[in-house]
Amino acid sequence: MWSLFVEGLSHALSLMAHGLGGSFGLAVIALAMIVRLALLPWTLRLAEQGWHRQKTMLALKPRLDALRELHGKDALAYACAAQALHKEHGIAGGLGSGLLVTAVQAPVGAGIYAAIRQGLAGAGSFLWIPRLARPDFLLALTVAALSYAAITLNPAMPAQVKTLLQMLPVLFSFLMVWHLAAGLGLYWAGSSSVNVLQAALLRRRVRCIGTSRSAG
Known part of the structure; x- marks a missing residue:
C-alpha cells in the first residue's frame, strides 16, 4: 500500500x-x-483559533493568578478551578484539530519525500543549484530566511519572546536543509513559502479584528 502511494506520487x-x-x-x-495550499484554509483557521486562545489566556491571567494565591499549595484544587474558568470562557485544549492536521500532513510529507528521493537520480540542475541530489548552502539560507519571515509575521507569538524563539526553528531548518539533497530542500522551501503566506493572512485577519473592535 505504501509503495503504491509513493509510486503514485x-x-x-x-x-x-x-x-x-x-x-x-x-x-x-x-x-x-x-x-500546503490545499491545507491552508484548515491550518489558517487553527492558527486563528490559537491566536484567540492566546489573547483570552492573557486576559484571564490576573484571575488565574488570584486562583493560584487562593488555593496555595493545593495543586489539584487550582487545576480544577483553572479548568472551570477556561471552560467558562470557551477555552479548550486545542490539541485535537492540531493532531488531526499532523496526522494528515505526516504521511503525505513522508510519501512526497520518498517520491522525491526516487526521482533525484535522474534530476539535473535547477536555477543556481548544479545537482539536486546534493545539498546546497544557498538553498539552506533561503529556507532559513523563509522560516524567519513566517515567524516574524506571526501575530500569535508574543513580542518579548519572538527574538529568542524564532531563532531555534530558523537554525533547525538551516541545518536540516544544508544536510539534505537539494531536491528535498526545494520541497521544504515551497512549503515554507506557504507558511509565510499563512502568517501574512493571519496578521491581516488580526488587524481587521482589531479595527472592527475599535470602530465598535
Missing part, C-alpha cells in the same frame, strides 16, 4: 516535471505548494 512528480519543461526542481516546488 513519483509518477505525479514526473508528469508535473514534463509539463513544466522537464524541470524536476520546479515540479517539487509546485507539488509542495499545492499540498
